[in-house]
Amino acid sequence: MIILGGGPAGACTAMYLLRRGIKPVIVERDAFPRYHVGESLTGATALALKELGLGLAIEAQNYPLKHGATFYGPDGKNEFWVPLVRRDENENQIPNYTWNVLRSTFDKILFDAALERGAEWIKATAVAPISKDDAVIGLTIRTPGGATENLHSDVLIDASGWATFLANHRVTGSKIPGSSDKQIALFTLFAGGIRDNGPELSKQPGNTLLFYQKKHHWAWFIPVTDELTSVGVVFRTDYFKQAGLSKEDMMLRECRQMTPALSVRLPDLTPQEPIYAAANFSYRVMNYSGKGFVCIGDAHRFTDPIFAYGVFFGIQEGEFATDVIAKLLSGEIRTNENPFTDFEKLCDEGNEVVEDVIGVLWEFPLAFQRIFTWRDRVTSLDILSGRIYGERAATNPARMAIRRLMASKEVALEAEREMASVKRTALATVIIYLAHLFSQAILF
Ligand SMILES: Cc1cc2nc3c(=O)[nH]c(=O)nc-3n(C[C@H](O)[C@H](O)[C@H](O)COP(=O)(O)OP(=O)(O)OC[C@H]3O[C@@H](n4cnc5c(N)ncnc54)[C@H](O)[C@@H]3O)c2cc1C
Known part of the structure; x- marks a missing residue:
């Protein structure tokens, strides 16, 4: 079993497979820790991580606790609070919490846990899938020394994130723009961001704050350590082009001018990381599974960061894929067709629910x-x-x-x-x- 990518989707899938007695190889080119965007987790992600036995390791990082998100309307007015909840064993809806994380350390915890539990890491760059007839049967990799090797796989799990490896190699169907296409996000970490600090759950300092200015023009404020806050500004690409500014100047301008509700919280605009950019981040890959391969998480779809669903989808789809793979290996599923057809249907359902929620917010x-x-x-x-x-x-x-x-x-x-x-x-x-x-x- 080969997993391409050791981010949250790849690492958690490795742990799900290991629980079923299947030993995977993870092909990952980067060493951890490394910077990554995507710091706000959902409540369901926290539950999944605890269920995987990672709760204590994550708690030990003292990441800010997120109890929900406050949405600020245009010009910082009309704010409203959306709490995190879960259902208890009696189906009562009760408060939940999660973490806002520094992805460098968070991803390392997950990756190290996968290796400690028995996954093997091959530090290499995947170069091309190997196909025979209509099935994927392996992966060609290039090691850091420059050597090329062929690896055999029963199933190649593409968890390569927005690199969308199998889509780029046309193993899947086409990759098409998503509903939040033609936008750009600029983001970095700032120190000393002013957080809420009240007794109510809605005023806890670790909460996520979202600043809606107008359709597809917004900002996030995500506390990731006691000191550092991830701040991102998102807008249409043509708005950025019209401004004629560098990404650094644009980031600072938007932090100062988008809305007073944000600028008042950022007394120090000295970036603690480079200003990063993600353009055209919204896409969807069609037919993302088949004989010998399956894509999970960002490797097949990412719509819009506003509800912080990216990491959740990667982990959840890894669990779904593991179930199919375990049944395939045990002989419970026998087919000459794509064994992941129902998996795709299920993943699409979840993605469409979230895409509609995002659609209602913007429209x-x-x-x-x-x-x-x-x-x-x-x-x-x-x-x-x-x-x-x-x-x-x-x-x-x-x-x-x-x-x-x-x-x-x-x-x-x-x-x-x-x-x-x-x-x-x-x-x-x-x-x-x-x-x-x-x-x-x-x-x-
Ligand atoms: C602007 C923006 C803001 C976001 N904010 C949030 C948020 O607040 N919360 C949230 O949950 N999500 C957020 N996301 C989405 C989130 O970043 C992703 O959904 C999440 O990181 C996906 O995890 P993953 O494991 O699928 O992929 P990744 O974390 O990207 O991991 C993929 C791994 O594959 C490796 N890889 C890729 N290609 C190769 C290759 N050829 N050879 C070897 N290794 C390879 C990479 O090195 C990488 O480590 C955001 C996304 C964007 C664009």
């Missing part, structure tokens, strides 16, 4: 707020907690509401009008209440 932000903070609050939080597969997702009322919105612009606009009217009513109530208090104060 109909008020309708999004209506669902996630009011109308379908409980069941929408289930979606964000990772319940995005199978029957539970298909019958989730929030999921169905989101589907209706995405299918009909009229339904979405009506939902937006309703939310706007609720907000006006709430504002009027506050004004009447304040006027009442004021008149009482005058009377006494």
Whole structure:
């Protein structure tokens, strides 16, 4: 079994395989620790990591605890809080938490754990897949010394992240732009970012903050150590081109000017890492499994970073793929066709749920707020907690509401009008209440 890539998807898949008695080889060109973007984890990711027995090692890093995310509206106004939740054994929805991590140390913990449990690491660059008839049967690699070797595989698991190795070699179907295409993200780490610090879960210092300025123009603020905060600014590529600035100057300009709610939190704009850029990060690969190969995580799809689902998908799809591989090796699955057909269907389902959530946020932000903070609050939080597969997702009322919105612009606009009217009513109530208090104060 060869896993290409030792990021979270590759390392966790190795651990899932080892649990089933299958010893994988990981082909990874980089040594860890190394910088990587993608620091905010979901609640479901924390549960999966604990279930893999990695909780203590991660806790030992003292990463900031994330209890949810606060969304700030345009110009920092109309903020709302989205908590992390999970279901307990009685199906009660209860608060959950996760970590916001420094990916350099986090990825190393996962990778080292995979090696300690029995995975073998070949430090090399994958050069080309080896195919015979209509199946992938191995991988050609180049070692750091420059030698080329051929490795045989029963299954090649592509966890190469946005390198999309098998798609680039046209083993899969085509790679097409995703719904958040033609955007660029600039990001780095800053020291001394000003965090919330109150007793409520919504004011905990480790929480993620998201600053929505307008469609496809936003910023993240993710505490990753006591001192360092990951900050990213995201916008359309043409907006960046029109500005005519270097990525360094653009990053600083957006941190200062995008919204006062962000700039006030960044007293020191000295980057603690280079300013990195990720352009055209949104894509989808079609037919990403077949005889002798399967792609997981970013190796086949990444839509948009706003809900921090990337690491989750890599780990979850690694677990799903392991199940198929174990059945293949034990003979429980016998087929001359693609054994991963159901796997692909399942992964697509989950990706589509998240893509629709992202779509509603960008297309109909008020309708999004209506669902996630009011109308379908409980069941929408289930979606964000990772319940995005199978029957539970298909019958989730929030999921169905989101589907209706995405299918009909009229339904979405009506939902937006309703939310706007609720907000006006709430504002009027506050004004009447304040006027009442004021008149009482005058009377006494
Ligand atoms: C701007 C931006 C912000 C993001 N923010 C978040 C976030 O807050 N939370 C979140 O969960 N996700 C986020 N993501 C997504 C997240 O970064 C990825 O989903 C996640 O890192 C994918 O993990 P992975 O293991 O699939 O791939 P990776 O972590 O990218 O690992 C792939 C590995 O494969 C190796 N590799 C690739 N090609 C070869 C080769 N030819 N030979 C040998 N080795 C190879 C690489 O060296 C690498 O180590 C963000 C993405 C972007 C673009």
